Each structure stands twice: as C-alpha cells, then as structure tokens.
Amino acid sequence: MSAVWKAARAAVRRRRLQTLVIWLVTLVSTGSMVVALGLVDAASAPFDRVFGKQHGPHVVAEFDAGKVTDAQLRDTARTSGVEAVAGPFPQATVEIPRGAQDLGLGGDIRVVGRSGPGGSVDRVHLWAGRWPTRPGEMVMNRQSDWTANALGKKFHMPSGPTLTIVGFAFDLSDTADVWVAPDQIAALHPNATQMLYRFRDASSQNALRAGLAGVTEGLPRGALAGSRTYLSIKHQVGSAARAYAPYLLAFGVLGILVAVLIVANVVGGAVVSGFRHIGILKALGFSPGQVLSVYLVMISVPAVVGCALGTLTGNLLAHPFFRFVFTGPDSGVLRDSVGIAPRVNALALIGMPLVCVLAALGPSVRARRLSAARAISAGSAPRAGRALGIQRRLAGLRLPRSVSLGAGLPFARPARSALTLAAVVLGVTTVTFASGLATTMTLFGDGGKGAYDVTVYADNYVKGKVVLPVHGDRDLQSLLGSLPGAARVTARADEDAQFVGSTKRVWIEGRRGADLPLDDVLVRGRWMHRPGEVVVGSAFLRRNGVDIGDHLRLRRSGREEEVTVVGEILQDNDQVVTGTWPTFTALLPDGKAFSYHVKLRKGADPTAYARAARAVDKGLSTQLTGPNSGAETIIGSATALTLMLALVSSLGVFNTAVLNTHDRRRDLGMLKSIGMTPRQVTVMTVTSMAVLGAIGSVLGIPLGIAAYEVVVPRMAAGVDLTLPSYMTDVWHAPKLAALALAGLVIAVLGALVPARRAARLTVAEVLHSE
C-alpha cells in the first residue's frame, strides 16, 4: 500500500464526522440535482425521441380529392427539399355512432385508408391486435396505456358499413383517429387525400412552410385543403410538461447552485482545517505532490460514494414524479418514453466529483506551497485582525456577551462565512419561491372549489352496454333538485360547432340553472347573463386573436348565431365557448344536458346523494367532486424539493459550524476555563450561524420573490393561462415574517448539533493538547 493511500485512509478514519458530512452533502446535492436536471431534460426531450423513432412526418397535408389526382400527389415526392413521403392515403370524415364515444372519440372522426403501419414516414406503433387487411375491420389510434379489451367490438357507422376493432396503434403525429384497409375506405366516402412529408430542412415553421409551398407549386390551385406541422403537434403535446418546465428549471438552477456551493464549502473547509496535518505530513518527508494526492484522495472517496448513491437516489425519486407529469390527453403520449436521460446521470456522476475535486484543488495547492512550519501554525492559529472593528462594536452592545461574541464570529473567517451565507441565501430563496408557488397552486386548485359536490351524468354503462335515462332533460334536473340534501342543480351541455371565418371547430357549451359559473374562475370581464353572451378561456382568446367585447359567429346544422365575448375564464382549452342555455339552444334547439352539477346543503352526505340519484334513473351515473391532483402534485413536489434544498443548506451551515468549532477549540476551552457555561457556548455557536441565517433571510426573500415573478407567469403562459390577480397576490406580511424565520431555522438547525458538541468540550483536554 502506498504511503499516500495509507495516509489518506488514516485521514478519512480520523475525520469521521467530516467524511460523513462530505458524503451526506454530495449524496443529497447529487440527488436533488439529478431530480431537477432530469425533470428539466424530460420536459423538453421525449417528443423528439418518440417522433424520431416513428420517423414522423414534418408536415401532414390534406388535399382536396376533387382537385388533385393521386398520381400528381405521388409526383410531389420528387420536389426539391423533400426527404421522404408517405401516401397518398384516402381520408374520410365519418360521423360515429353514440356507443363509440365510450372509446373517447368525438362526434366526427378522421378515417384513413392505409395498407400497413410501416413505411419510410410515420411508422405507426401497432401495440395490440393486427392491422386491418379486409373490409369491415379497423384499427384505432390510442396510447398503449389504453385497455385493449375493446378488441372485437363492432360499430355500425351511420354512413353504412359495420366496422370491427381488430387492433390498437399509436401515432404520435395523430394522422388519423381510425385506420381501415384501402379496400374499405371507398365505402366511407373519402373526401380528401392525405400526404405525409419529411423535409430536409425542418428546423422552423418558416422552413416547413417553404417546403410545403414547393410541394404544392405544381398542383392545381386550391388543391391543398389543410396542413399541420410537427412543430405545432410538439407544442400541443408538450403543453403539460412545458407548464412544469420553468418551475423545474428554477428548482434545477437553485439545486445546482446550492449543491456546488455547499460542496465547495465543505471540501474547501476540510482542506483548510487540515493544514496542520499537511504540515506534519511534510515534516515527515511527504513531497508536495504526495500531500496534494493525500488530500484529493481523502475528499474524493466520500464524494464519489456520495455522488454514486445520490445519482441512484435521484433516479428513484424522479420516477414517480415523471409518471405524473406526463399524463393527460396530450402529454400522456410521452409517458412511456420518459426517464432520467443517461446524459443527466453521466453529468451527475462525473460533474459532481469533479466539482468536489476542483473545490479541494484550490486550498490543496495552497497547502502544497506552504512550508511545513507555516502549514502547522496555519492549522492552529487563525490569522488575527479580521473584522476587528465589528467585534469591538458588538462588544459594546448591551447584549449578553455570548451573543455578541457569537455575532462577531462569522466575520473572523469571511470566505467560509460567505460561502455558507450563499448557501443559506439560496436555501431561503428556494423556500420563498416554493412557498409562493404552493400558495398560487393551492389557490389554483381551490379555484371554483365547492361550486358543486356531485356530478350526475346523463348516461350509464352497465355490463358493457350504454344505458340512457328514461326521464327527459328538464325532468331530470327537477328530480335531482328535489332529492334530499340538494340545494341547487345546474345542467351542462355541449356540442361541436363551426367557428365561422376559421377552419377550426369549437365546442359550444350551454348552462342552465342557478350557478352558471360552476367551477370556472373569472379572470377578466363578467359572467354571461343574456342570450348571445359567452365567456371563453384565456387559451381561446390567445390562439384566436379574440378579446372581450368581440363578436363571434358560430354555425351548426345550418343555423348561424352571433355571440359576444363578455368574459375571460381560467381555462386552457382553446375550443370551448360557454354561454347560457338560450345561447346554446339557439344553435341546437333539441340540445340536451349531458351532466347535472349538484350543490348540496351544508352537512348533506355526497355519497348518500349520489346513491339516491342513481336510484332515480338507471341511466344516470355519478361522480363526487375530488381534489385537483395537478395542483397537489406541484405543491407536493415543490415541498419535497424545498425540503431537500433546505436540508442541503442546513448541511452547509452544519459543516461551517463543525469547522468553526474545530478551529476554535482552543478559544472555546479558554472561554470555558474563565467561566463560560455550556449553555453560553451553545448560544454563542448558534448565534454565529443565526447571524448568517438572518442576513440570508434579508437577501433570500427578495430573490425568492423575484424567482416567483419570473417563473409563475411563464408557467401559466406555458399552458396559455392567465392567472387572476388574487392567485398571484401571495406576498403578505405574516407570510413574509414567517419566511424571514426560514433563514434562521436553516441556520439554527445546522448549528445546533456542533454547538452542543462544542459545549461538551473538556477544557483540560483541549487546552492540554495545545
């Protein structure tokens, strides 16, 4: 065994507490960094991964089958800039039977005739059953978490044929709702032809538009009926993950900064406090290079073990959070493909030990240059004359001397105190930011909470069959209102309609009853009262360039009505237009409610009411109002990340207090020898860190508020939401006072154990060893 290794092992054994601190700090820091970086990475990368795997089309183009032939479309593959093509595929828009809605399909679906799932473009993932090979068969476009027990189910299409589900496939590019064999499509009366293009330059919307212009240049005028680029799909799919991205990024950046600072502080401190030992090694005949190696090995061993375990812990912690983040109709398509990227793990495994070694290198090189005699004296005698003015002013204050002495201690080692202070500042910043975020998310989750207790749906599913209510729409509302415990019942209906002047379809929602707002939250304007007045979500306003006061024309089944936008509500759905019941029936005179939202009297049992509602009519199903799991997850994860970062910050303080106690053993012994009680020693040591905690609070709170002001509006904008001011007005005096305590709590928690250790020092032993 080499002398270096032997000396390093001995140093690790001798400094068990220091080794434990380095190990713990690198473990927790690496763990939080992996979670934060992994989530940031996962929020941006998985679409590209799945899209690349499926060789997805850069542009999905629909052509008017009456204006362009298949041969002309095939020729477009030779257009300059086109990399690969799939199609032409005949496409029909088919009205579906009511039973098919149980499979999550809307009123009209896109059916494409295609001979197989493979090809050079858009390799559809067939995950259950098989591809249709003859008429009467179909494959549905569904994610793999969909249950495949509907295989074999038959649907009689209103337009004629009966189709049996023979398979389920997933297409990220959403080129169809259903695929059938090419022989089948003719019976469904196709009205368009689909072409899927990959272009050599697909870097931007402009490049894609230019590519598409090249393709359509030689085609008859008006042949292109519509198109969609992969960038817009990416935007749509990533919306939920995008909402988390600024929040995760903020935590990620904070986590990395705290981790690096603490590691630098701990490692640097370990080397500095070992100067005396370095001097002894030199006196024994160790060369400067060997001394450097001893210290790098001494630091690297616990750091590498801590980083490895931290990476593992980070991976374990991130997994359940990922499963939640990537859920929902859009982001759910990525759920199976997300995970901690290898590059994140590599960064943690290589980067963090590197940070440790770099942090150790500076002081080690300094120690390497010191003469043996100076190294020995540097280890035992701190330099005098630092911040002496501060000490004197503090001594003159009418404070207990243990407090004023403690308050002056941080100024004796300014560099170490500055690093600790930075860690406390970041800890307080994190706590402040997370507290503001949690308050906003709680208000968001509580938005409209309590508007109703039970939702009663006007259909039921019994033994695989749909059962419809026997009572009429208005009768049901009256019946539900007359049940014991019911206070108010509001009916809700929606149907799709054409937004005149746009290719877009919208859902017109009508409400009838006493509680027209239901669980929606008004951001601007006012609620609808009169026929023809509607409210829409922020996303609708933003994506359609509409504002309050604008008039919209809606068309459905030959009827056309003008409505006026009177309010903006907190809703990320860009297709819903909500009005009063007369507004709805003006377009759909026979429209019926699909759900009834029941507000119960105080003290009424929702479960008993739901049971009574189902007993009224077998065609009714019920759902009790639950919590907002999205908001709860953000609150939960913010709390977990905050606790992790606060723990790391506390460990930084702990480390500084341990090192200071070690450095000041002689002073502490002397103070005890002249009558300082153990309690006064504890007070002095805790005060020394509490000062940093107080300064940390003063600096960290404004930084946390600034981080909130940057991140939260971007989070909302990520999902096209405008938060009402009451949700972002979260900084009130009691909360700020509580946050001011955060720095103190972090500092006191970190200092308490070393302080008590210091208080228990045996005076004779300490002074004798000098």
Place this chain on the structure above:
Amino acid sequence: MVTEVRTGDTVVRLDGVRKEYGETVALDGVSLEIRAGEAVAVMGPSGCGKSTLLSMIAGLDRPSAGTVVVHGEKVGELSEKGLALYRRRRIGMIFQFFNLIDDLSALDNVALAAQLTGTAARQARRRALELFEELGIADRRNAYPAVLSGGERQRVAVARALMNRPALLLADEPTGALDSRAGEQVMDLLLDLNQIGQTLIIVTHDEHLAQRCASRLVQLADGRVTGEHTLEPSA
C-alpha cells in the same frame, strides 16, 4: 457570591485524588491542603501529573476518584453549569501559551471575563483598564494578541485571570513560553500579587520561579506527591 477568606484558612483540600485517562493513571491518590495567602509551587518531571492536578483544582476536569474541595465546595460533584460558575467566580487561570482570543483586543480579552458574570460592558472595560494600569500595559490595551510580545500577552492573561477578583490564582507554566526578561517580569508580578494576599498555585519546571514566588513546594512524580518543602522567600 464572594466567600470571605482569612489568611490561614484552608482554601483547597485534595483527598486521595485519582485521575485516569484510559489505562494511563495521571494522578494516583494525591492529598494536599493549601491555605489562604499561600503561594504553592508544584514541580516534577514531564508527565508526572502537574497540569492534571491544576485542572482538578480549576474544575477543568473531574477526578476519577477522591475529592477536591475548594472553599468548601466539592468541585467534582458540581454540574457543568456549576463548574462554569465556580471557574468564573473563584478561579483565575494563567496558561503557558496565554490562550488569548486573537479576534479580540487586549482590553476586550480581559473585559470578557467580567462580562460573562453579567457586568455591563462599560464597567467591565473600566475594571480592565485599572488592571492594565496596575500591570503596566495600559498603552497596549487596544493592541491585538498577534502584535503583543510574549511578556505582554502573559500580562494580559494575568489581568484576565484577576478580573473577577478570584480567591485562587492558578498558573500553569506561566513563564514557560517567555524569554528570561519577560519571565522575570511575570515572576515579579506574581510575587506582588501574593504579597497582597492572593493565594497562588504555580505549576512549573522552573526552579528559579518556584524559589522566587512560592512559599511552599510540592513535588510530584508518577502522579503521587513525593515531597513537600517550605521555601524561604528570596531577596
């Protein structure tokens, strides 16, 4: 609380004091009495238990067996807080390597001892200044330990030890880290203090110091008292 002590009263009594550090026996059944106004020098070879004996009397450590009674208080039976109060009020300690706080000025180092008892800062500084005048280092009151000479540092340490008017002054090799001139100055100081009635226990290797300052010599070897002699005051 200040106990009235008259010259000749027993101030320190050790009965069969034993101290072990693991398997090492530092003190092995030491019994000793010291009266008020005495100046006792404790001598012996390195490792004989001199400093351990001083630690037992100062309440810096507890005996493994036997009793240490100072001013009627059984030191070994005091709680940690009780020990702190005992050290604060009854004992003044002078160390070989001064043990001053580098971050505090000479005056603040001395005033600190009084401030720990709850004395107001201004009052403590006034008392410290008086001592600085008496010890002839008033012009160095605002200097920091790093810039003081060894003799000056030890005078500051003596001033700190006297700050709370202790009944018992304990000095552990007070001239061990000083050159001969500074050592002489400190010896004079200790002698002066004893002559005005200060009870003194000095642990030292230095026979000259013992001869000049002490009225009685206690010799230790291997943790035991091997001899006691009365010393004639030197001229």
